[in-house]
Amino acid sequence: MMNNKFLTILVFIIIGISLAVMLSNNRKNNMQYTLSIIKPDATARNLTADINKFFTDKSLTVVAQKELLLSEEQAQNFYIEHKNRPFYGGLVEYMTSGPVVVQVLKGEDAITKNREIMGATNPKNAAEGTIRKEFAESLERNSVHGSDSEESAKREISFFFDYDEVTKK
Numbered sequence: 715m716m717n718n719k720f721l722t723i724l725v726f727i728i729i730g731i732s733l734a735v736m737l738s739n740n741r742k743n744n745m746q747y748t749l750s751i752i753k754p755d756a757t758a759r760n761l762t763a764d765i766n767k768f769f770t771d772k773s774l775t776v777v778a779q780k781e782l783l784l785s786e787e788q789a790q791n792f793y794i795e796h797k798n799r800p801f802y803g804g805l806v807e808y809m810t811s812g813p814v815v816v817q818v819l820k821g822e823d824a825i826t827k828n829r830e831i832m833g834a835t836n837p838k839n840a841a842e843g844t845i846r847k848e849f850a851e852s853l854e855r856n857s858v859h860g861s862d863s864e865e866s867a868k869r870e871i872s873f874f875f876d877y878d879e880v881t882k883k
């Protein structure tokens with residue numbers, strides 16, 4: 715009798731500890747997906763492999779990638795949040811001026827990590843060792859795009875890919 719009670723308590727303690735370990739692992743392991751675009755200034759200089767090395771060096775994996783030419787409508791819709799900004803027309807023209815490589819990156823804190831790897835929007839302000847410091851030609855021709863939040867990552871990945879398919883990997 716005594717033994718049975720002891721065993722039951724032991725089983726509950728083991729289940730409790732396992733659950734606590736699983737929960738804390740989940741919290742530490744903030745696996746995310748983010749959308750990256752290698753922009754026309756960079757594809758024109760064949761920089762895709764060099765840029766991908768920045769991601770893999772920081773433990774981001776490219777889980778999906780395709781090269782395409784954006785239509786005017788696609789570029790307008792992709793950057794719809796900027797539609798009232800003075801640079802919107804030029805940005806759409808630039809983003810449709812040559813091929814882009816759209817890609818999904820996966821990794822721990824991938825969204826923030828990718829923004830750090832990219833560097834500031836204006837290459838003049840970009841930190842040493844960032845993609846934009848290394849490759850960007852100007853504020854507009856700044857080589858890469860990266861989602862800036864979980865919400866935009868979901869929207870932007872779905873813009874180019876089957877979200878459920880790429881996030882299964």
Ligand code: CDP
Nearest residue numbers: 801805834835853854855856858859860862
């Ligand atoms: O790309 P990021 O999120 O860093 O910057 P953004 O403020 O969301 O702007 C989107 C893109 O518009 C930039 O990456 C630039 O290519 C372009 N841009 C521009 O041409 N002139 C500006 N004053 C601001 C942005």
Ligand code: MG
Nearest residue numbers: 859860861862
């Ligand atoms: Mg942005």
